Amino acid sequence: MEINRRRAIVSATASATALSLQHAALAETPPFTLRYMLPSCMYGYTEISELLPEVNKIGATAIDLWPMVHGNQREQLDEMGEAAFERKLRAAGVELGCLTQYKLGPFGLQSEMRLAGRLGCRTIVTGGKGPRGLEGSELKRAVGDFVEQMKPHLEVAEQTGVTIAIENHANNLIQSPDSMKWLMELRPSDHLGVALAPYHLPQDEQLIADLIRTLGNSIAVFYAWQHGMGSVKKLPKEQELLQMPGRGSLNFVPIIAALAEIEYRGWTEIFMHPVPRGIPIHDSTAKVTAEINRSRLYLQRCLSQVANDPRGAATERTNLTTGGKKMSDEQERVTGEYNELNANEAYVILRQGTEPPGPGGYTLTKDPGTYICRQCNARLYRAEDKFESHCGWPSFDDEIDGAVIRRPDADGRRTEIVCSNCKGHLGHVFLGEQMTTKNTRHCVNSISMKFIPKGKDLPAMIVKESE
Ligand SMILES: [Zn+2]
Numbered sequence: 212m213e214i215n216r217r218r219a220i221v222s223a224t225a226s227a228t229a230l231s232l233q234h235a236a237l238a239e240t241p242p243f244t245l246r247y248m249l250p251s252c253m254y255g256y257t258e259i260s261e262l263l264p265e266v267n268k269i270g271a272t273a274i275d276l277w278p279m280v281h282g283n284q285r286e287q288l289d290e291m292g293e294a295a296f297e298r299k300l301r302a303a304g305v306e307l308g309c310l311t312q313y314k315l316g317p318f319g320l321q322s323e324m325r326l327a328g329r330l331g332c333r334t335i336v337t338g339g340k341g342p343r344g345l346e347g348s349e350l351k352r353a354v355g356d357f358v359e360q361m362k363p364h365l366e367v368a369e370q371t372g373v374t375i376a377i378e379n380h381a382n383n384l385i386q387s388p389d390s391m392k393w394l395m396e397l398r399p400s401d402h403l404g405v406a407l408a409p410y411h412l413p414q415d416e417q418l419i420a421d422l423i424r425t426l427g428n429s430i431a432v433f434y435a436w437q438h439g440m441g442s443v444k445k446l447p448k449e450q451e452l453l454q455m456p457g458r459g460s461l462n463f464v465p466i467i468a469a470l471a472e473i474e475y476r477g478w479t480e481i482f483m484h485p486v487p488r489g490i491p492i493h494d495s496t497a498k499v500t501a502e503i504n505r506s507r508l509y510l511q512r513c514l515s516q517v518a519n520d521p522r523g524a525a526t527e528r529t530n531l532t533t534g535g536k537k538m539s540d541e542q543e544r545v546t547g548e549y550n551e552l553n554a555n556e557a558y559v560i561l562r563q564g565t566e567p568p569g570p571g572g573y574t575l576t577k578d579p580g581t582y583i584c585r586q587c588n589a590r591l592y593r594a595e596d597k598f599e600s601h602c603g604w605p606s607f608d609d610e611i612d613g614a615v616i617r618r619p620d621a622d623g624r625r626t627e628i629v630c631s632n633c634k635g636h637l638g639h640v641f642l643g644e645q646m647t648t649k650n651t652r653h654c655v656n657s658i659s660m661k662f663i664p665k666g667k668d669l670p671a672m673i674v675k676e677s678e
Pocket of ligand 1: 631633
């Protein structure tokens, strides 16, 4: 009940927020921005003195100190002493935004909270504690027990001005969206908050956006962090980096739209875990900073999309399959055999081949019209969604609704695209390259398509009898 009520209030204010975002775009009110904090562990065991100048370089104002094994900056603080640490912070113009302390656990934070209080740090992140794998009323009861046990600790939190933010984590009492909702509904004090990690949630941007609307400003830390291909097994760097916003396939536009709607005031950390833990995500401090800034630029573009089109951004979906999208029924259909393919066409369309890149085929075509499937005539792409990517193949940043199915490529790395009618191979789709505002590139073999100039009749889509 409580959750529904809160949700109703949030959605009622959503349209008002959308309006305020439009006004912000007209510079009547300051636009919504994310408050960035630098997670020290992204740089492994780098010296605090070397890290502090990076804080401003990533557009952040604060640092989050991580202990071993992820980083060792918390231990460095002990070694240099509080006074020396404070001097360094002041000299760099950086705030201590957070202490991350999983090892101490939610019931072991008293002295850490007092240290945070002395250093003007308002947030400590830790994990929940209690039985795992529960659902429904059992989960609610277990979260209630946890909150009860937190009470004496929250008294210290209130005295020291600290918020204890519980991260949702795999294999933990606080893991599912429901567990977070109960935590926030049952919390006796707003010094108990959430550190929201999309990495540990289903990779569904709409689910994550809805959760943000429900949790509102009980979120103290937001990790701009997606699952990608995980962070447990050692992977090639390129695959490891798919955890970063703009690199992996999670669309952050609806997520940023939700944060803007709740006028999110907590910290945002652009985040990933390297394998093994404790090493920097790249081999130099400058490269780590550049990687974080790459993601920050992506989030910035999400943010401008939200400001320009708050309604569209809030409902936008990028599904791995055509999901909820309806097949367009504008095109005529006939039942019969597909168009015959020559050897080159069959190699690409039926056997997932790739034609050589270059200026041939439709790579440079700019005429108005429609691109249809070579094998079945289904409409695939509109000429107005085509752009020059200089990659040597025709590139589109959007498909005709329902025309294309996305599926993991056999190489385990890329996302293959096929015609949703005949399942003929088209090419691959890449997200997060920031080539257009839609941040999507359908890289399509010319040979998989046929171009029908505007004004000419589209042939009917061929549907197999058995289907
Ligand atoms: Zn087709």
